[in-house]
Amino acid sequence: MKSNAPSTPSRRRWLAGAATAVAAAGVSRVALAALPEAPQQTSADTAAPWTPPGVTGAGRPYQPVVTLNGWTLPWRLNNGVKEFHLVAEPVVREMAPGFFVNMWGYNGQSPGPTIEVVEGDRVRIFVTNRLPEHTTIHWHGQRLPNGMDGVGGLNQPQIPAGKTFVYEFTAQRPGTFMYHPHADEMVQMAMGMMGLWITHPRARHPHIANVQRDYAFLLNAFDIKPGAMTPQVNTMLDFNIWAWNSRVFPGISPLVARLGDRVRVRVGNLTMTNHPIHIHGIEFEVTGTDGGPVPATARWPEVTTDIAVGQMRQLEFIADEPGDWAMHCHKSHHTMGAMGHGVPTMIGVDHSGLVRPLMRANPDYMVMGERGMADMGEMQMELPRNTFPMMTGTGPYGPIEMGGMFTTLKVRAGLGANDYRDPGDYAMPPGTQARPVEVGNAPPTTRAPAPATPSGSPPTPAGSATKPAAGGHQH
């Protein structure tokens, strides 16, 4: 699988931005530019976690989050206020290697950069609109003055195209939040406009544990017709690209953990349906929601948790089982790429004698689907341009036959504390992997013939799925 090492150039640029912020802290407000820098991200790789060097604002040092296939927005300190600059603009997101999608996003990517602050921080966010229509930003889940809530028309005038508005409030409570437009909302979210907001606790919090790895991502979905590049904005239910942070397997970075690490995964759902998120190999607890941290007494162990529309769930576990563990949405069609809903089931359909006639009609035709659809994962056949295949990805033992909302949790002993690089494929200890057994041909299934009148048979059902054989109505 593709390595997703942290993006070095981006990191260098951020460090430079942070240095600017350090310098700015010591000069007068007048000397500052009216607008903070609005850094651009050009890579869809997962950026390394970012801690502002030397300055933590109103808070204490914290364990920064790692945004899957995303990045954290640098800020500058202006008279004790953390200033950010988001630019709403058209972007092209590489959702998987070679799969490009025209979107609207922030600062070069969709989703926008993660905003990371500390409880009690005064925050000022400049929002420049470079879209062809107006927009706003709603700070989903935050305690803030009504006029800062971002619902266009209700709380504020829309931000016209070409204009910049500023939002300012105090990050009152720790937790995981989202941001997204509340202007032409369905369209702008269908086009990829969203981002994450993390507020770290100012002090030790009774319900918030210290973790060694803190991951965050958003669930988002798109309807992109095979061969096209731009999502259909009027789709309500029939999405075909199921993404984590606007990336799809095998383009989603793995979650890497050192054996024994406490790991937090913050998942926000901005699709139009629920997603049962399932992690193999460990048990986790939901330690927080959009509403805040969950007391330990109210938690229970899970291997799958359902995340409803507009919700955030914060999962925590101890990575105590080494290996490459699958992590995915458990709606199986959400771990697939685009598929034709009108294509009938071909399983069990005998094609004998028809291959050549079919090839007479189209010489490049190949039989598929009659033994299931796994051929699709195996046969690398040409697809329409810019089309994400229904199933794809290859592991050390063959095709993985997945897509969409799927990645891996990679637990390894001996990693560095801040080493987020893909450790490669897990080497199975001998004798710990499923293996073939040599018993010759598979034995025939033995099945006792059904008795004519089954003893102990269930009571006759009241209704039948088929209509009566004959006789018509009897009145």
Next chain:
Amino acid sequence: MPFISGARALRATAWAAGLLCATAWATPGEPPRPAQHHHHHHPHGAKPPTGPAAAAPTVSPAALPRPGDALLAADPATPDAWQPSALPAAVRAEAPAVPADLAEARAIWRAANERVARFPRGHIDLLKAEPPEPAASADRTAPRGTLSAADALRASLRTRPDLLLRPGLGAADRAAVQAAWAAHRRAVASAWVEAVSAQARARLADASLDAQRTGAELGRRMVLAGNWSEAQHQREQLAEAGAWTAAAAARRAADLAVADLGARLGLWEPADLQALAAQLPTELPALPPRATAADDSARALADAVAADPHLALKRQALAQERRGLPPARLTAWRTAHDAAIDASIDAARDPAQATPRPPAIDDTTLLNDRALQHTLAAEVELRDEALNRRRVAREAWAELHDAHATARLHDEVITRLQTRLEQETLLRYNGMLQSTWDLLASARERLAALDAAVAARARYWRAEARWQALLAGASDIPSVSSTPSLGSPAAAGGAPH
């Protein structure tokens, strides 16, 4: 039959001088003449061909089909072994059996899974198990010949000893031979175009039926496996029936077209017609880059007028009569005629006059002047004929250019787009975004586009033959027509899935 010319040579040279000019005649612009008359004559503006056509290789005269014996053809005792060509295999309306009970359902489902599991690598294993495609059969549907339109014309002229210039013919008879010969050339060329295109279209219709039949058979197996309802299969069967009727009609049209061409070559016996069908090329000559060699329509239209031998004779005759008539007589007549017209119109405005009447002349010196009256009648006749000739020439010129542009659109745009669309459908099939039946429907759409392209090209070559006939002196020429294509509603079928 061993032919020395190839379809490629024909395609390369067809446009340089039209379909018919790849002949051995020294001057294809005029009727053949007995060997002892070698003086060249280019009547009425008809032009000999230029370019490589004149030197193009052709079928040797000995290899051309010879006309059947007239006595034998007319003898009622001659047995007629003719049979229409076979219809496509019948379409079946039967529905596959559905399982009667749970045990049978289980047995069928398990067997279906086991059957497909016998081919563990799917396509590759299935292909290995299938017999290879038979070599192209030698039946009517796969002709491989090279008999060109010019060859057909040469063979056909053996049946027309009347189309010969000979000593002692007067000018009018020469003109009649010229016009009849030009009309014959056009008729043979059109029949050849029709026969070649009808056979090509019959093959396309067969291919379309083949694709639809495959879809229906696969649909039947879908019902057997339980993956489709009977209703879904029935739609495929209906589409197959539609494709069958189109294929049967196309075969019949090809039979008729070959028979028509055969008749012009004097052929009627089944074996001869069958041989003729096999001698025809598989496709029409490619479209030339331009509709005509010259773009100068004024000159071309003038040539078409000049080429009419009857018109030229009548024009000469009238000019001579006019020269013999004192100009004063003509002036007197026109004055009297104008006055009569004015009086008639004025009288018609008079409310007292009950019935409008035509103009009337009572000057008997004018009315009884036979030379004057003859000139006037000849003038009317010549004007009518000249105007008609110009109208026909303009229509033929316009039709030629329209047919060329349309055929080019089919070749360069519609067929290419349809082919690309089928390729795109294949990619979507690869991605399991569309079904096998979508792919088959797309293949049939491409075949329909090819069929329409053949029809359009045939229309061009018929228009070209018409135009060449005009330039060679043919008289009244009906316009070309086109036949419905596979894409017409009657021939369409196969709803997408």
